[in-house]
Amino acid sequence: MxxxxxxxxxxxxxxxxxxxxxxxxxxxxxxxxxxxxxxxxxxxxxxxxxxxxxxxxxxxxxxxxxxxxxxxxxxxxxxxxxxxxxxxxxxxxxxxxxxxRTHLILPTHRALDKASELQKGNDKIGSTLKGIGPAYMDKTGRNGLRVGDLLDKSFTTSYIRLRLKHQRLLDNFNFQEDITAWEEEFFEAIDFLRSLNxxxxxxxxxxxxxxxxxxxxxxxxxxxxxxxxxxxxxxxxxxxxxxxxxxxxxxxxxxxxxxxGVTKAYCTRVGSGPFPTELEDETGEELRKLGNEFGATTGRPRRCGWIDLVALKYACMINGVTKVIMTKADVLDKFKELSVCTAYNVDGQVTPYVPFQMTRHQIVPELQAFPGWNTDTTQITDYAGLPEKMKEYVGFINEFTGVKVSHISNGPGRDQIVTV
The missing domain is CATH 3.40.440.10 (Adenylosuccinate Synthetase, subunit A, domain 1)
Structure with a gap:
């Protein structure tokens, strides 16, 4: 199971x-x-x-x-x-x-990620520059090295061959950064990886x-x-x-x-890309501050906005979600009024669907207002003790998505989760 x-x-x-x-x-x-x-x-x-x-x-x-x-x-x-x-x-x-069968990220994957993102200028996608994309490209291109390859005596030869291929690509990007230190660290880590299961x-x-x-x-x-x-x-x-x-x-x-499926009680996004409910105002800044919305990996400030139920329902559908778990509900404790997105106005036409290509349209969220609960919920341990207005907010999400919220996280601690 x-x-x-x-x-x-x-x-x-x-x-x-x-x-x-x-x-x-x-x-x-x-x-x-x-x-x-x-x-x-x-x-x-x-x-x-x-x-x-x-x-x-x-x-x-x-x-x-x-x-x-x-x-x-x-x-x-x-x-x-x-x-x-x-x-x-x-x-x-x-x-x-x-x-x-797990594919390895090489130092040159990181270099390619950085070089590619730099070349895109204003069209950058907001990569974390960890080499993820280039590693997956080598996987689908059937060039990648895998963890199992470490146990083969030909690993170093295979590594050099792939590194040379990457270097030709880096030369095309005119990438000048010295990655020698990255490689030294990489091979130390490879020796460590061989000692694991x-x-x-x-x-x-x-x-x-x-x-x-x-x-x-x-x-x-x-x-x-x-x-x-x-x-x-x-x-x-x-x-x-x-x-x-x-x-x-x-x-x-x-x-x-x-x-x-895990969702915040509101929405955030890191990096570039469509975000229909984004709040580029004081409310968005307040969400960022109260929710400490800075990337765990990059430290970048996250873009913040109201919960997007169009996208949430879509995500529940394509995943076959059986339970929704709502996190950071306590971040909304101090807001007098909340909003949820129930539809998109796409180029003047209202739709309940996520468009094929969001970047080609002007998308305005259709918002429905809800009263806030203005209560500190961080110490509440059972569903009965939650404010009625929070229950109404959660109930609307249940009805809209067709999937029940089974747990509500009301703080960062392990024990700060309420079973619904």
């Missing part, structure tokens, strides 16, 4: 905390896509920890953690994270496993499922950044939706049971 937790917006929904909250109910936590551009924030013993590559169940002693083949792996980032996790007394050699991921996880183990598939980014169904071309390079679970772990569709 496999349950999935994934984002329903443009990422940054608070999935790390949610995975951490549900982890004790599962035997295995498995990352199925994305790379070090994902920052999943946890609080362990009151200390903030941001995980970029390691699954968010790593701090649970009896939980096995798998990095699946759908992930692109930066060995340098992984090594640093393992060292951080070890500082909390966790031995990753006991509870972390990596699929042989490298497994045949699809057999590993299916044997666990056959043995009755419960698996929680952890997604990165969000559905509106999906390479196929997101706001293209301002998207990530992988399938962030439920289909990515099958591709990224090697499990069959019928093995998936619950799909738990």
């Amino acid at each position: 496999v349950d999935a937790i994934l984002g329903l917006q443009w990422g940054d929904e608070g999935k790390g905390k949610i995975v951490d909250y549900f982890a004790p109910q599962y035997d295995i936590i498995a990352r199925f896509q994305g790379g070090p551009n994902a920052g999943h924030t946890l609080y362990v013993g009151g200390k903030k920890v941001v995980l970029h590559q390691i699954p968010s169940g790593v701090f649970h002693e009896n939980t096995t953690n798998l990095i699946g083949n759908g992930v692109v792996l930066d060995p340098v980032t992984l090594k640093r994270e393992c060292e951080t996790v070890a500082g909390f007394g966790v031995d990753v050699r006991k509870n972390l496993f990596i699929s042989q 490298v497994v045949n991921g699809e057999y590993f996880i299916n044997e666990k499922i056959s043995a009755g183990k419960k698996v929680l598939a952890e997604g990165a980014q969000g559905s509106m950044l999906d390479i196929d169904f997101g706001t293209f071309p301002f998207v990530t390079s992988s399938n962030t939706t439920t289909s990515g679970v099958c591709n990224g772990l090697g499990v069959a569709p019928q093995k998936i049971r619950d799909v738990m």
